[in-house]
Amino acid sequence: MNLPDPQPAVVLVPRAAQRRVRWKNDLGWTTELAVGPDGASEFDWRVSIAEVDADCAFSHFPGIDRSILVLAGAGFDLHVEGEPPAQLRLGGPAHAFSGDRTTSCTLIGGPTRDFNVMTRRGPVRHSLFTAQAPTTLERTPGLGWVVYVERGAVTLASVRAEAGDCIVLEPVPEDMPSIALTGEATLVLVRLQADSRHSAE
The missing domain is CATH 2.60.120.10 (Jelly Rolls)
Structure with a gap:
């Protein structure tokens, strides 16, 4: 993350300017809210909202630390390789996990929208x-x-x-x-x- 001048920039990303893109594994859609640094070939951080419409595998992101928070819908059980299932529910806390590990989810009550953060380790x-x-x-x-x-x-x-x-x-x-x-x-x-x-x- 590059350090700017002492007076920090405050950048508005309006809803209309946010990009809807396919997941890396092509199994779903995500709306990219913000990513940094601008113009880099690889992100240091990325913030998005994913649409989870069915039980599915998550994309593999080696070297990336991830967190997820349920925004809408009943939520899902998150299955991260080597860890017990995590119950992500609407109104519940965020869950952190490694993008290096094989991960999937099981919906508990229909489509869910979740807030995602990824940062390069x-x-x-x-x-x-x-x-x-x-x-x-x-x-x-x-x-x-x-x-x-x-x-x-x-x-x-x-x-x-x-x-x-x-x-x-x-x-x-x-x-x-x-x-x-x-x-x-x-x-x-x-x-x-x-x-x-x-x-x-």
């Missing part, structure tokens, strides 16, 4: 969780955010986002005051932390 670490606006986002060296508005609307540094929109808050190279997300909304937040050990190599 080494350059970036991530966490995925839900929140309610108003809230604040911490600003520490190498820390960036992706904000997805599930319901409602928010404003971040004069950028307004409504339901289905996404905001990317670029990382900063030094400590800065927390930044406010104003409005009333249900949010999905992705915390993207550049790995300083990797950057120093």
Whole structure:
């Protein structure tokens, strides 16, 4: 993750600009919300919403750490090689797993939409969780955010986002005051932390 100038960029990705693409294994569809770095042949991080319409295998992503959170539908049981099944349900927490491992899912009650985060192991670490606006986002060296508005609307540094929109808050190279997300909304937040050990190599 490249570090920008001290004043971070706040980028709005409106719903209309998001790309709907096939899964890597061609078994489903995903809507790509944001990816970084821009223009690179391989992503360091990627945030998307997948449509799961049937029991299926997940795509194989060697070297990638993944997290999934159910957005709509009853959810599914996630089967990751070498791990007990994980129950992903609407309103439940995100589940983290390795893209290196063979993974599949079993739906429990029809089609499901899920929020996906992928980060390349080494350059970036991530966490995925839900929140309610108003809230604040911490600003520490190498820390960036992706904000997805599930319901409602928010404003971040004069950028307004409504339901289905996404905001990317670029990382900063030094400590800065927390930044406010104003409005009333249900949010999905992705915390993207550049790995300083990797950057120093």
